[in-house]
Amino acid sequence: MNQSISTVGKVTTNKPIYVNVNKKKSTISFKLHIPHYRQDRVSISGKSYTVELSCTSNNIRCPACGCLSQSLHGHYIRQLQGSEIFNHSLTLLVKTRKFRCRNEHCLRKVFSEDHSCLASPYGRNTLEVEERIREVSLKVTSRTASELLHGQNIFCSQSACLRSAHKELPSKSSNSLPVAIGIDDFAQKKGHIYGSVIVDQMTHRPIAVLPCREGDELEQFLRNNPQIQYITRDRRRNFVEAINRILPGVTQICDRFHLIKNLVDALTEEIASLSRLSVHNQTYSYPSTEECRTKIMEALYGLGDARHRHKLNLFVQADSLIRKGMSISETARQLGVHSQVIWRLVRHHTGKDYMSAQQKSILKHVDELALEISHGCTDIKKLKKKMESKMDTIAISAATIGIRNKIKQELREIRKYNKNITERKNKKQASIRSIRRFILKGESAVQSLTALLKNPLIKQVITLGLRFREMINGNPKQWSLENWIKQAMECDSKAMKTFACGIKADQQAVQNAMDIYLNNGLLEGTVNKIKAIKRQMFNRASYRLLNVKLIAFKT
Incomplete structure (x- = not known):
């Protein structure tokens, strides 16, 4: 339908509409230019125009066999909604004829005229509407x-x-398959549900929105696009593992922005702890079950008199060495005793043979004791009450005294630390923003940060950070990535070592970020578009609707 009848968001064409209004007779006439259709009648009712149309062709082809037919069977009126005319709604009443197919072998006996140039099958609106x-x-x-x-x-x-x-958007580039893509995740529900967005780096157009950032959907997309040669991504491990598993030969490129951000995030906490005192309460986490068990076993071996303890500990050490594959003579030589002593000690004997009744009772319930203490039950009265039907109260006290004293000491230190928070808050300290700027530029107007440069360790960390930033930004000078990793691994800073280990694990992708111009900046903008669409839809849009809206999103 080729008409220009709307006053909203339309462009004037060369095909005009002729309108003639006779106020005395209250009649109106205009001409619509619709190919293959003639206008039979125009009427007006309130603020609505009604136009009756009929097809100009006399010979209609059967959609099943393609034979021409002029045998009229009947007709019906099809009502379509058209675009407005001068702030009036438009209704098209299209006379649709039905014909008989004269082909005896055709399965279709009666068929209707095809109005596909005017409206879709069974549609109530014109194609333009x-x-x-x-x-x-x-x-x-x-x-x-x-x-x-x-x-x-x-x-x-x-x-x-x-x-x-x-409805699915018509594909404008169905023949072109993406060669370079970018992939990033976005939060559907922050901290719980995440999705992924994939963008073509060449056309800068979104390709797909996936309902996960790891799983079958992501792997299926990669499996369906084996022609991909370049993938830009952040350093998220689930993306790396999926790409390595499905497309092992693809060139992966780390995003430069995320590399710099990871460096700053890794060093910020360490430098902050040196430049200012923490103003946050510390919380205590109880030791694990295995740590509690180790402490209880140490207490168990320490029970009894000196001779009894010496014999039991000697058996434990000898038994451990023999289980590792050492001979009797080698074990005796390492423990500094005669081989006959070791022979008599371990021959036909187990650890229980050298334990007292109290030690055997502790050994029997050591796992239960360790579990109770690791869950926070350190009060001796409560512990005795829980274990009263299983163990002697004296054995419980003797077995757990070491681990209980250790936990009490640590709790005492944390309480003392948290008491001084108010005093530390009143002191002027460097902000996180100034610390991040200090890491990126190597200088700061904050006195506490400038004083840190006198520390050789901090000076080395800042120098390595500045070199890494120069390399990522395309100015490697005399430094190579491999040499930088080697220097960072030798640094005494724990944060710098941890960051360097991560870079070494993904070294090829980081090197590609230095050599190839592609990056994930396009993905960050696309994620922002998704956020705008989600907010507009009150976060109720499905992934399919998000995909369609994102592809149609234009700024």
């Missing part, structure tokens, strides 16, 4: 789209707008 509804529905919510279209004299419900937005 359908396109208008779809464009508005893709840019705003269905409720807003319905109201905006109503202002253009196009009547469409919220549900119809939503169904129109859900």
Whole structure:
């Protein structure tokens, strides 16, 4: 349908509409230029125009066999909604004829005229109106789209707008497959549910929105696109593992922004702890079950008199060495005793043979004791009450005294530390922002940070950070990535060592970031677009609707 009848968001064409209004007789006439159709009658009712149309062709082909037919069977009126004319809604009444197929072998006996150039099959709107509804529905919510279209004299419900937005977009580049892509994740529900977005780095257009950042959907996409040669990504391990598993030969490129951000995040806490005192309360975490068990076993071996302890500890050491594969003579030589002593000690004996009844009772319930203490039960009265039917109270006290004293000492230190928080808050300290700037530039106006440069360790860390930033930004000078990793691994800073280990594990992708211009900046903008669409849809949009809206999103 080639008409220019809307005053909202339309461009004037060379095919005009002739309108003639006779105020005395209250009649109106105009001419619509619709190929293959003639205009039979025009009428007006309130603020609505009604135009009756009929097809000009006399010979219609059967859609099943393709034979021409002139045998008229009947007709019916098809009602279509058209674009507005001078702030009036337009209704098209299209006379649709039905014909008989004269081909005896055709399975289709009766068929109707084809109006595909005017409207879609079973459609209630013209193609132009359908396109208008779809464009508005893709840019705003269905409720807003319905109201905006109503202002253009196009009547469409919220549900119809939503169904129109859900339809697949026609592919404009179906023959071109992506060669270089970028992948990033976004939060559907922060901290719980994440999705992934994939963008073509060559065309700068989104390709897909996946409902996960690891799993079958991501692997299926990579499996369906074996032609991909370059992938830009951040340093998230799930992306790396999926790419290495499905496309091992692809060139992976780390994002330069994320590399610098990872460096700053790794060093900030360490430099902050040296430049200022912490103003946050410390919390205590109880030791693990295995640590508690080790402490209880140490206490068990320390029970009894000196001779008994010596014999039991000697048996434990000898038994451990023999289990590792050492001979009797080698064990005796290492423990500094005669081989006959070791022979008599371990021959036909186990550890229980050298334990007292109290030690055997502790050994029997050592796992239960360790579990109770690791869950925070350090009060001796509560511990005795829980174990009273299983162990002697004296054995419980003797077995757990070491681990209980250790936990009490650590709790005492944390309480003392948290008491001084108010005093530390009143002191002027360097902000996180100034620390980050100090890491990136190597200088600061904050006195506490400038004083840190006198520390050789901090000076070395800042120098390594500045060199890494120069390399990533394309100015390697005399430093290579391999040499930088070697120097960073030799540094005494724990944070710098940890960061260097991560860079070494992903060394090739980091080197590609220095050599290849592609980056993930395009993905960050695309994620922001997804966030805008999600907020507009009150976070109720499905992944399929997000995908369609994102592809249609234009700024």
